[in-house]
Amino acid sequence: MSSSATLDLDTLMRTGDVCRGEISVAALAALQDRLLDAVGSLAWQASVLRDLHGRPRVRLALEGTLVLQCQRCLLPMPHDVAHGWQVGVVETEALLPELEEEEEDVDFIVAANPVSVMRLVEEELLLSLPMMPRHETAACHGPEGRADKVVPARASPFAGLDKLRKP
Numbered sequence: 001m002s003s004s005a006t007l008d009l010d011t012l013m014r015t016g017d018v019c020r021g022e023i024s025v026a027a028l029a030a031l032q033d034r035l036l037d038a039v040g041s042l043a044w045q046a047s048v049l050r051d052l053h054g055r056p057r058v059r060l061a062l063e064g065t066l067v068l069q070c071q072r073c074l075l076p077m078p079h080d081v082a083h084g085w086q087v088g089v090v091e092t093e094a095l096l097p098e099l100e101e102e103e104e105d106v107d108f109i110v111a112a113n114p115v116s117v118m119r120l121v122e123e124e125l126l127l128s129l130p131m132m133p134r135h136e137t138a139a140c141h142g143p144e145g146r147a148d149k150v151v152p153a154r155a156s157p158f159a160g161l162d163k164l165r166k167p
C-alpha cells in the first residue's frame with residue numbers, strides 16, 4: 001500500500017474501522033540518518049477512538065525490522081519493531097491540553113485532518129528508537145566487544161590469585 005496513506009480521523013472515529021498498510025523504510029525520510037540500511041517495509045495498523053473530551057485519539061501498531069548501526073562495531077544491527085502507541089490529535093495549538101490535564105501515556109500533536117500515517121510513524125520512531133544502538137556484548141564484532149570477551153580469560157590467573165588471597 002502507498003506510503004502516503006492518510007487517516008480521516010472524523011470518519012474513523014465514527015466507524016471504528018481499523019486501517020492497515022505498509023510503509024517502505026526508504027520512504028521514512030526523517031529516519032534515514034538513524035538507519036544503516038533502508039530496506040524492507042513496516043506494517044502498520046491504525047484505528048481512531050474518541051477521548052473523554054471528544055478529541056480523536058489514534059491508536060497505532062507498527063511491526064517490522066529496521067537496520068540500525070551498532071555504535072560499538074559499526075556493523076549492521078537488525079532492530080525488531082513491534083510497537084503500539086496512542087497519540088491525541090488536535091487541530092490547533094490552542095487546543096493542546098494543559099500539562100496537568102495531559103495523560104501520561106498519550107502525547108498530542110497538532111495536525112489537520114486527514115493525518116499522514118508517515119508523520120505519525122516517523123515521530124514515534126524518532127522518539128522510541130535507541131539513541132545508541134549496540135549489539136549484545138557477546139554478539140558484537142567491535143574491538144570493545146572482543147575485548148569484553150577476552151578479559152575474563154586474560155584475567156583468570158589473577159582471579160585465581162584473588163581467590164587465594166581472600167580468607
Ligand SMILES: [Zn+2]
Nearest residue numbers: 070073135140
Ligand atoms: Zn556491534
